[in-house]
Amino acid sequence: MTSASDLAALAALLADETRAAMCLALLDGRAWTAGELAAHARVAPSTATEHLHRLVAGGLLVERRQGRHRYVQLADPSVAELLEDLASRITSRPAAPSGLRAATASAALRRGRTCYDHLAGQLGVAVTDAMTSRGLLEQSGGFALTPAGLAWLTGTLGLAPESLRPGKRPLARGCLDWTERRQHLAGLAGARVCATFLSRGWMERIGSGRAVRLTPHGKAQVRDLLGLDSPDVH
Amino acid sequence: MTSASDLAALAALLADETRAAMCLALLDGRAWTAGELAAHARVAPSTATEHLHRLVAGGLLVERRQGRHRYVQLADPSVAELLEDLASRITSRPAAPSGLRAATASAALRRGRTCYDHLAGQLGVAVTDAMTSRGLLEQSGGFALTPAGLAWLTGTLGLAPESLRPGKRPLARGCLDWTERRQHLAGLAGARVCATFLSRGWMERIGSGRAVRLTPHGKAQVRDLLGLDSPDVH
DNA sequence: GCAATCGTTCGGCGCCCGCCGAACCGCAAG
DNA sequence: CTTGCGGTTCGGCGGGCGCCGAACGATTGC
Numbered sequence: 001m002t003s004a005s006d007l008a009a010l011a012a013l014l015a016d017e018t019r020a021a022m023c024l025a026l027l028d029g030r031a032w033t034a035g036e037l038a039a040h041a042r043v044a045p046s047t048a049t050e051h052l053h054r055l056v057a058g059g060l061l062v063e064r065r066q067g068r069h070r071y072v073q074l075a076d077p078s079v080a081e082l083l084e085d086l087a088s089r090i091t092s093r094p095a096a097p098s099g100l101r102a103a104t105a106s107a108a109l110r111r112g113r114t115c116y117d118h119l120a121g122q123l124g125v126a127v128t129d130a131m132t133s134r135g136l137l138e139q140s141g142g143f144a145l146t147p148a149g150l151a152w153l154t155g156t157l158g159l160a161p162e163s164l165r166p167g168k169r170p171l172a173r174g175c176l177d178w179t180e181r182r183q184h185l186a187g188l189a190g191a192r193v194c195a196t197f198l199s200r201g202w203m204e205r206i207g208s209g210r211a212v213r214l215t216p217h218g219k220a221q222v223r224d225l226l227g228l229d230s231p232d233v234h
Numbered sequence: 235m236t237s238a239s240d241l242a243a244l245a246a247l248l249a250d251e252t253r254a255a256m257c258l259a260l261l262d263g264r265a266w267t268a269g270e271l272a273a274h275a276r277v278a279p280s281t282a283t284e285h286l287h288r289l290v291a292g293g294l295l296v297e298r299r300q301g302r303h304r305y306v307q308l309a310d311p312s313v314a315e316l317l318e319d320l321a322s323r324i325t326s327r328p329a330a331p332s333g334l335r336a337a338t339a340s341a342a343l344r345r346g347r348t349c350y351d352h353l354a355g356q357l358g359v360a361v362t363d364a365m366t367s368r369g370l371l372e373q374s375g376g377f378a379l380t381p382a383g384l385a386w387l388t389g390t391l392g393l394a395p396e397s398l399r400p401g402k403r404p405l406a407r408g409c410l411d412w413t414e415r416r417q418h419l420a421g422l423a424g425a426r427v428c429a430t431f432l433s434r435g436w437m438e439r440i441g442s443g444r445a446v447r448l449t450p451h452g453k454a455q456v457r458d459l460l461g462l463d464s465p466d467v468h
Numbered sequence: 469g470c471a472a473t474c475g476t477t478c479g480g481c482g483c484c485c486g487c488c489g490a491a492c493c494g495c496a497a498g
Numbered sequence: 499c500t501t502g503c504g505g506t507t508c509g510g511c512g513g514g515c516g517c518c519g520a521a522c523g524a525t526t527g528c
Binding site for chain 3: 250252277278280285301302303
């Protein structure tokens with residue numbers, strides 16, 4: 001029976017609305033301070049402290065103390081994937097944003113965003129589709145990189161082969177986008193692609209959130225490298 | 235914030251040790267009666283009723299009334315996959331069985347068993363490895379069937395192509411075996427392979443549990459079709 | 469050193485939920 | 499019809515847990 005109690009203990013970490021809201025907020029991959037999360041979840045700072053202690057003790061979050069701030073973030077990409085799997089069972093539509101400012105922010109999120117550490121939104125789906133149609137990615141029999149896809153990552157994109165060694169984390173993995181209702185590339189390869197886009201200046205974050213957009217240079221690059229010329233991402 | 239409450243509600247279904255034990259028991263893919271689950275979880279029948287109501291209302295279980303019995307089983311293969319994903323985060327070792335009878339039953343389970351609807355245990359890992367070494371399955375870049383693998387399923391194994399059309403469920407998927415610590419084939423293809431082994435008489439269930447073993451005919455078939463001749467599975 | 473801010477600890481409150489037993493319903497077998 | 503059994507409903511009990519406010523500790527800035 002010890003396995004059942006372990007499973008229950010793990011599920012109990014997410015079985016509270018406040019903790020669930022915190023974990024979903026952390027799905028953007030960034031580190032949040034305790035105060036930010038308390039405000040986001042609309043609870044007193046003391047309450048947030050208790051919840052964060054439980055989440056850290058349960059292994060879902062890691063903390064980093066820095067000055068008088070305590071930053072927390074998801075402990076592991078596998079935690080993000082687990083949260084995505086759970087969230088994919090939720091069919092709820094996000095409520096329509098009310099104001100103009102919220103609407104434009106929402107539109108930016110739909111266009112492109114990071115989902116923990118990989119690309120999502122229309123941009124993520126478009127990149128995934130382009131890789132598939134070019135024979136770099138196999139989706140019909142699962143979600144896997146082809147040999148050509150591996151060569152593309154190490155050659156064209158210039159990634160070090162050792163950075164693509166699958167450890168506990170699968171190299172390629174599908175992640176269901178909740179706005180596009182489409183699968184997009186996640187896993188180790190998805191993370192490397194996203195990091196490369198950002199580090200090369202092909203893509204930049206909009207404000208401090210998880211929304212991203214291609215730079216002019218990035219637009220030219222994805223057009224040349226992936227044949228991607230859709231107005232959705234430009 | 236409705237998404238956070240939905241996630242919390244979903245997690246709350248598994249956040250109780252009794253309900254978690256019920257769901258783990260149902261991972262064998264069979265339908266259990268309410269009384270069986272009550273005894274398994276060591277709670278009063280009235281308590282089991284309440285838990286089953288919640289699990290059914292939450293969409294994790296479906297029920298089928300038959301005479302004076304009420305059978306429940308997992309609602310969907312995706313529920314089984316979700317449970318497997320959660321369980322894979324649990325590192326606990328199952329306690330060593332005490333008696334001889336428990337030991338032999340445990341050995342049979344290690345040799346071969348069903349994991350919801352696909353093969354697991356040493357048999358499941360061996361089949362997966364054999365398919366990989368024969369170029370039917372790709373594991374290095376993800377978990378996907380190769381074109382040769384698709385042809386093998388429809389040709390050699392005689393499966394109808396329409397029975398392999400991936401809908402919501404991925405065709406091939408890795409499932410981490412908690413005794414072997416190895417990935418084995420799950421997903422739609424894994425389910426079809428397991429069903430074929432059983433329907434053709436290559437494999438039979440031991441008793442009423444989830445343990446399985448190859449028949450003499452089945453041993454010859456997997457040797458011919460997959461080059462599988464390991465004493466582990468014979 | 470002092471003030472402001474961020475985070476933590478502690479005590480207490482209230483609610484939710486998991487548990488059981490007892491009574492009841494419905495199907496099956498004799 | 500009667501008996502037996504599987505399952506359900508209901509009431510009540512107890513404990514755990516999520517919440518807050520207040521007091522305290524820690525760090526940064528003035």
